[in-house]
Amino acid sequence: MKPFRYYRPDSLDHAGQLTSDAEARAIAGGTNLIDLMKLQVETPQELVDINTLSLGEIADTDDGGLSIGALATNTATAAHPRVRSDYPVLARAILAGATQQLRNKATTGGNLCQRTRCYYFTNIDQPCNKREPGSGCGAIDGIARLHAVLGTSPHCIATYPGDMAVAMAALDATVQITGSAGERSVPVRDFHRLPGDTPEKDNVLETGEVITAVTLPAPVGGKQLYRKVRERSSYAFALVSVAAVVEMDGTRIARADLAFGGLAHKPWHDPRLSELLVGEEPTAALFDKAADLLLEDAQGYGENDFKIPLARRALAATLAEATGAEL
Known part of the structure; x- marks a missing residue:
């Protein structure tokens, strides 16, 4: 792991300022980012620890839905009474992923932003357009057992590895984002990107933006x-x-x-x-x-x-x- 500078912001605005540097990364649970740093897939010069922010609340919304804070852990979300009763697909998806120890640390925002587990992405000795644009995609003619069959491009056939976001897509949840340009809401279904010719871009977050919550609509029957x-x-x-x-x-x-x-x-x-x-x-x-x-x-x-x-x-x-x- 390469050396880095470590910051603890005291507000959302401060976090946005610190992460506006292209060489900075926000860190919450760290269950994905730390692994990538150890492998030198990610080599940020600055880590911005957003655990100092009050973003862990899970609360009812005025329209009968549920707001899940970006720092709410996967364990807390899956165990929440309203998630279990009104959004059981989300609880089941979270419990189907990772281990209990990882779920205790992994957060809502971090889970959404996790990166692919493609063998070529995580091995810095192999070609990968997602890790190093223009280097090629080793998976296309290589080991591709876990790889995508829909929405691929000549530049990347990696898959998104998570479970939580799949359930949130079925529930038509919305991602709440804040940054220097203000607040915005993005449907989970539109949050992640297809590779196209820029596979290095996993999602629609801009530099300096931070996820604050995910909002679930009022529950339905069935x-x-x-x-x-x-x-x-x-x-x-x-x-x-x-x-x-x-x-x-x-x-x-x-x-x-x-x-x-x-x-x-x-x-x-x-x-x-x-x-x-x-x-x-x-x-x-x-x-x-x-x-x-x-x-x-x-x-x-x-x-x-x-x-x-x-x-x-x-x-x-x-x-x-x-x-x-x-x-």
């Missing part, structure tokens, strides 16, 4: 499910995950909000799936049509070709459980 398919049931990243918020009206689907992990550079949300499913009776044929739509542009890279049929099966199984349909 079932909330999180299905994570991984190589082992303990600590492992998703090969494919599905977060679903599904409500029935008699024998027909009244709501179907779906998001997917393990498939793309960001939590994947396709609004066309809801348009296809709502108003229809749940059947195996309908679920096949949804999978066809979801995966129409999917592209494997050899080792990860299996993800395409795996995503199809995971989607069908999740919808069958949510709707009570028999496959």
Whole structure:
């Protein structure tokens, strides 16, 4: 790990000023950033410890939703009574990720900003456009088992590794951000970026901006499910995950909000799936049509070709459980 300067801001404005330097990084739980610093993937000259700020509150909003502070730990969020009762897909997604020790330290804001676990990104001896723009993508012709099949580009096929944000995408949560230009709100579904020709940019945060909270809308009825398919049931990243918020009206689907992990550079949300499913009776044929739509542009890279049929099966199984349909 290379030497760095360490700061503890006394306000959000102060934190914004300190992180406005391109060589500075904000640190909260440190469960991702410290690892990357040890590997010299990240080599910030300055660390800005935002744990001094009062951003850990989880509180009701005026419209019946829930605000989760950026410094609320994953453990506190998953155990919160309202999350467990009104947003169980979020609790299940958090508990499906990492270990208890990591969840005790990992924060809401940090979880959203975590970086890919691509083998080529974390190995500074390998080419990676995300780590070093213009150096190439070693994964495209290399080891690509965990890599993306949707939204890829010739410059990057890395996946976003988290679980929490996938559930938040299904719930249509909003990220609250503050910076020198003021405050703004960004839907979780738009917070992370696809790689395009700038894979080094993971999300829409600008230099000097800090996440302050994530806001969940008022809860809806129906079932909330999180299905994570991984190589082992303990600590492992998703090969494919599905977060679903599904409500029935008699024998027909009244709501179907779906998001997917393990498939793309960001939590994947396709609004066309809801348009296809709502108003229809749940059947195996309908679920096949949804999978066809979801995966129409999917592209494997050899080792990860299996993800395409795996995503199809995971989607069908999740919808069958949510709707009570028999496959």
